[in-house]
Amino acid sequence: MEKVNLQLIEQHPELGTVWDELDKVGVIAPELADQPEGLKLTLLPFQREGLAWMRKQENTQFKGGILADEMGMGKTIQMISLLLAEPGKPNLIVAPTVAIVQWRNEIQEHAPSLKVLIFHGSNRTESMSELMKQDVVLTTYSIIEAGYRKQKYGVRKKDVTVKEDSLLHRINWHRIVLDEAHNIKERSCNTARSAFALQSDRKWSLSGTPMQNRVGELYSLIRFMQADPFGYYYCKKCPCKSLHWKYSNMKDCDDCGHRPMDHSCWWNNEILKPIQHFGSQGSGEKAFTKLRKLLDRIMLRRTKVERADDLGLPPRKMTVSRYLFNEEEEDLYESLFSDTKRKFSTYVEQGTVLNNYANIFELLTKMRQMVDHPDLVLKKVKPGQIGLPETLVCSICQEEAEDPIVSKCHHLFCREDADQYITSSSIEAPECPVCHIPLSIDLEQPTYVKDETEADEEIRHKTFARTSIVNRINMDTWRSSTKIEALVEHLYKLQREDRSTKSICFSQFVTFLDLIKWRLEKAGFKCVKLDGHMTPFQRDASIKKFSNDPTVTVFLISLKAGGVALNLTAASRVFICDPWWNPAAELQAMDRIHRIGQYRPIVITRLIIENSIESRILQLQEKKQAMVDSTIGKDPGALARLTPEDLRFLFVN
Ligand SMILES: [Zn+2]
Ligand SMILES: [Zn+2]
Ligand SMILES: [Zn+2]
Ligand SMILES: [Zn+2]
Incomplete structure (x- = not known):
């Protein structure tokens, strides 16, 4: 040099x-x-x-x-x-x-x-x-x-x-x-x-x-x-x-x-x-x-800390609400978990944990989905399912891809999933979960379109208009989940205390938001939803409806919708439906309501199922945070990364 x-x-x-x-x-x-x-x-x-x-x-x-x-x-x-x-x-x-x-x-x-x-x-x-x-x-x-x-x-x-x-x-x-x-x-x-x-x-x-x-x-x-x-x-x-x-x-x-x-x-x-x-x-x-x-x-x-006096922001409080599975959920979850543990210990014995990162990440995603509602795992949409010729399925979450992008090896992912998969990997280039060659993907590429000549966003959004899971499965015999009912209880309680309180619910999984929306509407709550498939004007209409219509009290937002710039000060409650081991993503979600224009005290609640992958993720978050705080020369990537020890912590008891 x-x-x-x-x-x-x-x-x-x-x-x-x-x-x-x-x-x-x-x-x-x-x-x-x-x-x-x-x-x-x-x-x-x-x-x-x-x-x-x-x-x-x-x-x-x-x-x-x-x-x-x-x-x-x-x-x-x-x-x-x-x-x-x-x-x-x-x-x-x-x-x-x-x-x-x-x-x-x-x-x-x-x-x-x-x-x-x-x-x-x-x-x-x-x-x-x-x-x-x-x-x-x-x-x-x-x-x-x-x-x-x-x-x-x-x-x-x-x-x-x-x-x-x-x-x-x-x-x-x-x-x-x-x-x-x-x-x-x-x-x-x-x-x-x-x-x-x-x-x-x-x-x-x-x-x-x-x-x-x-x-x-x-x-x-x-x-x-x-x-x-x-x-x-x-x-x-x-x-x-x-x-x-x-x-x-x-x-x-x-x-x-x-x-x-x-x-x-x-x-x-x-x-x-x-x-x-x-x-x-x-x-x-x-x-x-x-x-x-x-x-x-x-x-x-x-x-905000430096200029707190200028800003006059109200206080914010973070809480965790913990629940236990019901018997049926526990059976389903335990069978998935023991399957996962068995696979993981095989990888450990063979010394191939890092080589199998794609499989492990998939299992982890499945377990997180199972905790939300078993249908997310058991009633998955299949590529090109009858009646849905345009369905593009993400190779990580196995849901209809949100904000889809394509790898060099021509496999398709939600942008957010690909990002999290790569940043959480402790090796430089983790393999593609489908074809197992090192994954090479431009995370900044424009949203994938089937027909390149129609690279216009309006058309993109039309192509990707998605079908809610409630149109695919029989809702007459459908059963709710512990997680969903916990949320319903919270919202009932809020409504009894003050009818004007508005809440935002975040989840990583759009399909879960579909189920929540269906259940909440049955329970008499008016909701709006925001996901990665909407045009800017559809998004704006949802945000306006939530901010200006006093009867709409719940906003369901996909963490993959890329809503960095949302200003949602009409809400004073946040529910984080599924925790992530990188607290940065959650903090960003909270910043959307804890900002100028907010006058009410804010409460953020994380809904956690005890004795599941979620309570372990929470423990892992705390462990990592303590480690990062004590390290000099902080490495901002360390929080997002999952080391083999972290994986052992999640999968072995
Ligand atoms: Zn020159
Ligand atoms: Zn020269
Ligand atoms: Zn995905
Ligand atoms: Zn591939």
Whole structure:
């Protein structure tokens, strides 16, 4: 690395003084901006600080930055305040599909003077001047990705490939904002490339995840900002410098003719590699200091704890409700559990626990489903089942796939399941659960569509409209489960205490939510549901119904629906129907109601069946948390990972 650096500095002398120059720039001091004219909501003090910081930041060499406040602190409203400053110029906001309607609603409510348009869906405008007339254009990552792909690689139409211009990429925007910016964390995936190709002077990223732990992912945001020199590639043999890695003939650089290996990404060399090789020691420590220096000048992050006085959030309480199986459930569960134990101890004897991770993960999923309701295991949907020609079944949960993605080996998974399967594995590339070769899958790829020419989201959602389990099985003879009845009891009790209390129920399994919904409606509760098969407008309609209709008191949400941006402060109760060993996912769920706008005390209840995989998962969570708390140099991945010892803890008694 040292050698590479010397070579680089010889060709590019300015690289020798980057960090000294940065010292001279200094850090922006906190200051309060005035409440913006035209904003119908009073900003909190730390939000006015954020606004002042963003305005100044746009006048630095970086012309933008990263607003990384913790989730629920109003990054959206701070950004809207910034947009209000100069109306009449088009800004582009790119957000996950779940969030764009919410952005529009917040703009219309709090800044009604801004003209806003959603660029999404099959009947979206094709007129550039229409877009230029707006103050804000809202779109999704899949739209910019598809637009970029069609422009760059073309679309096949009746045996010819036609390249189509991408409207969003032709406009020179006043400002671009990436919401939930970790969507572009893979620098080489098409989503990231499509964001890099957008044109604008000012560029912002919004993200609630603490970036300093994810040095590799941070590069994409730096590259998006076109921060000089941090986002650039440099040639070691000549003054060639570029934001792009371009080798049209696969052999040498389009600009200077030198080979790919003569070029070096400055970020990798200066920050990423030293940290990967040396951690927080020696060269790694130096790289961390440099990183800190840079982040101080481009990123602002505040946490709820730091700004608790400003926020005035009500207290929140977490409880666990424990239940025992009834006899029939216990029999079914025990037979599955002893089967699982037997298989697991065979793997242990053969020393093949890690090789059989796919089988083990499947057994674990089955046991978790069995605890919720035996039908989730015994009444599974089959691929292409009669009457359901479009059924695409996930190879992990064996349910109809939610937000489906496809591996290199052409197997299909729910995005969330694939993510959890990989992050929980303690080996680098766990095998594909179907074909057993190492699983290679792009977790950021757009949702899978059967017909590539119809890569439009509206159509995707139509293709994947799913059938509830209650339409497949005979509900006349159906029996509820301990878990479902426990939830019903809780909700009855709440209703007796205060009819206006609203609750959210989270589960990993959509089929379970189907059963819950059927049972709750029988019991007289009005519910709405949100899962990964709904269009943004269907989601918005559900959220509005829940927030505004006093008779709707229960919201059923699939943890796989990707609802990061949901703002559901109408609810003050949360039920987590099935626990997960990684508490981070659960914390995220809670953050959706413990945020600005929440005035009632919050209670979060985890429903747990004793003497089952669930009570063990809970114990494992506590054990892991204690371990992580005591470790210096915390490893954020450790909580999500399942080591062979963890598996033994879950399966052996
Ligand atoms: Zn060169
Ligand atoms: Zn070159
Ligand atoms: Zn799945
Ligand atoms: Zn496979």
